[in-house]
Amino acid sequence: MSIETEFKWRATAPADFDKMLSAVRTLTGRALPPVQILHILDAYADTPDEALSAQKIAMRVRCTDGAYEATLKTKTRLENGKAVRREETLPLPGAHTHREALAALRSRGTWQGVEVARLEFKFYIQNNRRVYTLALADAIYELALDEVEITAGERRQNMLEIELELKAGPAEDFCAWAQKLGEISGLKAPEYSKVATATALWKGEIK
Numbered sequence: 536m537s538i539e540t541e542f543k544w545r546a547t548a549p550a551d552f553d554k555m556l557s558a559v560r561t562l563t564g565r566a567l568p569p570v571q572i573l574h575i576l577d578a579y580a581d582t583p584d585e586a587l588s589a590q591k592i593a594m595r596v597r598c599t600d601g602a603y604e605a606t607l608k609t610k611t612r613l614e615n616g617k618a619v620r621r622e623e624t625l626p627l628p629g630a631h632t633h634r635e636a637l638a639a640l641r642s643r644g645t646w647q648g649v650e651v652a653r654l655e656f657k658f659y660i661q662n663n664r665r666v667y668t669l670a671l672a673d674a675i676y677e678l679a680l681d682e683v684e685i686t687a688g689e690r691r692q693n694m695l696e697i698e699l700e701l702k703a704g705p706a707e708d709f710c711a712w713a714q715k716l717g718e719i720s721g722l723k724a725p726e727y728s729k730v731a732t733a734t735a736l737w738k739g740e741i742k
Contacts, residue, residue, distance in 0.1 A: 542713035545725040546695035558720035658687035674704025687737035
């Protein structure tokens with residue numbers, strides 16, 4: 536499995552996206568790179584008896600502009616905005632819908648030591664994402680500005696979130712750089728991530 540390391544910040548309005556972009560320009564001393572627009576629909580799955588949740592595992596089926604993949608993630612440790620977790624991704628090239636992708640995953644029986652034959656979808660996260668790839672002297676970071684709609688049964692909730700992910704380079708430098716971004720932008724770490732919010736919505740803890 537690979538290790539995913541990222542920082543998250545809470546955004547309460549689109550103006551917070553502008554604050555982060557301004558902070559990036561200040562810190563890099565140059566103009567922003569070209570933006571990439573992604574249309575993402577994530578469906579999170581578990582067994583009927585919530586066996587994955589009991590193991591602190593998340594299983595996601597993602598469609599990004601028509602391409603499907605499944606991702607297994609361990610529990611996220613969120614500390615002052617820094618999120619660290621282990622993950623493994625499986626491309627699902629033959630799928631054309633989330634249901635087809637789930638069927639392909641279930642047909643494996645087990646994957647990465649996890650039972651997947653009984654998976655069913657619990658909630659969905661629709662994400663309109665703006666991505667900026669920041670190529671620094673000895674590192675590559677990916678900044679994502681997320682406009683999200685969460686659907687769990689009849690319940691829906693919108694939220695905004697900012698993520699900075701380490702793609703290449705030393706983790707220590709990444710953490711220091713992210714902390715400077717937070718100081719310059721004035722933005723704070725979120726109390727809950729997108730997935731934690733979606734889980735609470737699905738369980739009825741958010742009305």
